[in-house]
Amino acid sequence: MTKTASLLISALTGVSALLLTAGTPAIANPNAINPIPVLNGTNGLPNLVGRSRAVFQVTGMASPNNTQDYNVLGTDLGIMWDNGHGEMLTAFGDSAGIGFPNLLAGSAWAWRSNILVRSHTQDPAKGIFFDSVVRDVFGQARDLIPSPKIPFLEISRIPTAGISVNGVQYMSMMSVKNWDDVGQWSTNFSGLAASGDNGETWADLSATRRPNEGANANFQMNAFLKDGGYVYEYGTRPGRNHAAYIARVRETDIENLREYEYWDGRGWRKNDVNAAVPIMWGVGELSVSYNSYLGQFVSLTTDPFNSVVMRRASSPVGPWSDPEVLIDTRELPTAYAPSIFPYQTGRDLYFLTTVHSQYNVVLMRTTL
Numbered sequence: 001m002t003k004t005a006s007l008l009i010s011a012l013t014g015v016s017a018l019l020l021t022a023g024t025p026a027i028a029n030p031n032a033i034n035p036i037p038v039l040n041g042t043n044g045l046p047n048l049v050g051r052s053r054a055v056f057q058v059t060g061m062a063s064p065n066n067t068q069d070y071n072v073l074g075t076d077l078g079i080m081w082d083n084g085h086g087e088m089l090t091a092f093g094d095s096a097g098i099g100f101p102n103l104l105a106g107s108a109w110a111w112r113s114n115i116l117v118r119s120h121t122q123d124p125a126k127g128i129f130f131d132s133v134v135r136d137v138f139g140q141a142r143d144l145i146p147s148p149k150i151p152f153l154e155i156s157r158i159p160t161a162g163i164s165v166n167g168v169q170y171m172s173m174m175s176v177k178n179w180d181d182v183g184q185w186s187t188n189f190s191g192l193a194a195s196g197d198n199g200e201t202w203a204d205l206s207a208t209r210r211p212n213e214g215a216n217a218n219f220q221m222n223a224f225l226k227d228g229g230y231v232y233e234y235g236t237r238p239g240r241n242h243a244a245y246i247a248r249v250r251e252t253d254i255e256n257l258r259e260y261e262y263w264d265g266r267g268w269r270k271n272d273v274n275a276a277v278p279i280m281w282g283v284g285e286l287s288v289s290y291n292s293y294l295g296q297f298v299s300l301t302t303d304p305f306n307s308v309v310m311r312r313a314s315s316p317v318g319p320w321s322d323p324e325v326l327i328d329t330r331e332l333p334t335a336y337a338p339s340i341f342p343y344q345t346g347r348d349l350y351f352l353t354t355v356h357s358q359y360n361v362v363l364m365r366t367t368l
């Protein structure tokens with residue numbers, strides 16, 4: 001029996017009773033969760049009968065990646081991007097493990113807010129397998145940007161987008177102030193973090209912070225897209241069921257907020273965040289990519305009913321099509337944060353989705 005397994009068995013005696021009486025998990029709030037298979041009511045992959053299929057359990061104790069070996073029993077998001085050298089980096093958000101519980105937030109688990117794994121999987125038909133993880137001195141997955149985990153100060157620092165520019169890795173991160181109603185939360189600001197060593201160490205770029213006020217509130221959660229020498233930044237307010245906006249900046253200026261341009265519906269306005277107009281409505285966590293099979297840009301998000309949906313457009317700014325349901329909320333009611341696999345796979349569209357009821361990430365496939 002591994003050391004991790006022994007810790008789990010001893011911990012579950014006291015923790016499982018609390019978890020089983022916690023009631024239905026609140027979507028977005030990670031504190032009242034149960035990532036233990038079977039005990040949380042899950043056994044195997046979700047059985048989807050609609051347009052999409054569940055392919056592979058990416059994280060957790062039921063995953064071939066055995067993320068519990070570095071003390072990640074449950075996690076969410078799974079934001080993927082190519083590091084510029086054919087290796088995929090994936091950032092996960094709030095991650096539950098064994099250790100000192102975060103009692104201030106009402107959780108029996110120890111938490112990391114942002115972790116990172118690496119993979120050389122480019123054909124995900126049989127799954128996504130991790131090669132390495134950013135660890136601490138004890139061999140556990142560690143926070144890339146620390147967070148005090150104190151409600152109403154900063155309860156978490158969560159990645160919402162990732163991209164590689166000129167050999168530097170960037171993440172857009174939101175500083176979560178507090179979890180509010182279901183599907184809603186408050187932020188202090190969003191901003192970039194950067195790594196020059198393939199994600200091993202990160203610097204918080206405070207000059208890129210957007211406070212959660214005025215029109216900057218529309219860029220608290222982001223998605224990145226590279227096209228034509230520009231980085232496009234899609235933004236929404238914190239939480240779900242909001243409008244999405246778009247900015248762009250030349251790749252070389254990604255760290256300079258004064259160089260960002262904002263789409264006003266007819267053209268680009270430099271350094272004028274107030275000019276940005278909505279390009280989509282009813283958006284949650286967002287992922288955007290160019291799809292060569294369709295010859296169009298595609299976006300994934302959840303709609304106001306919490307179905308996973310896709311939109312299409314011939315340009316990064318749109319106009320975007322009406323949403324097409326990929327996973328109906330009646331099939332998987334606690335799914336959120338769909339993230340597009342960064343390598344083209346022909347007619348198949350692969351993406352990661354978090355399933356809150358088991359608090360782990362699952363690989364999905366949709367045939368276009």
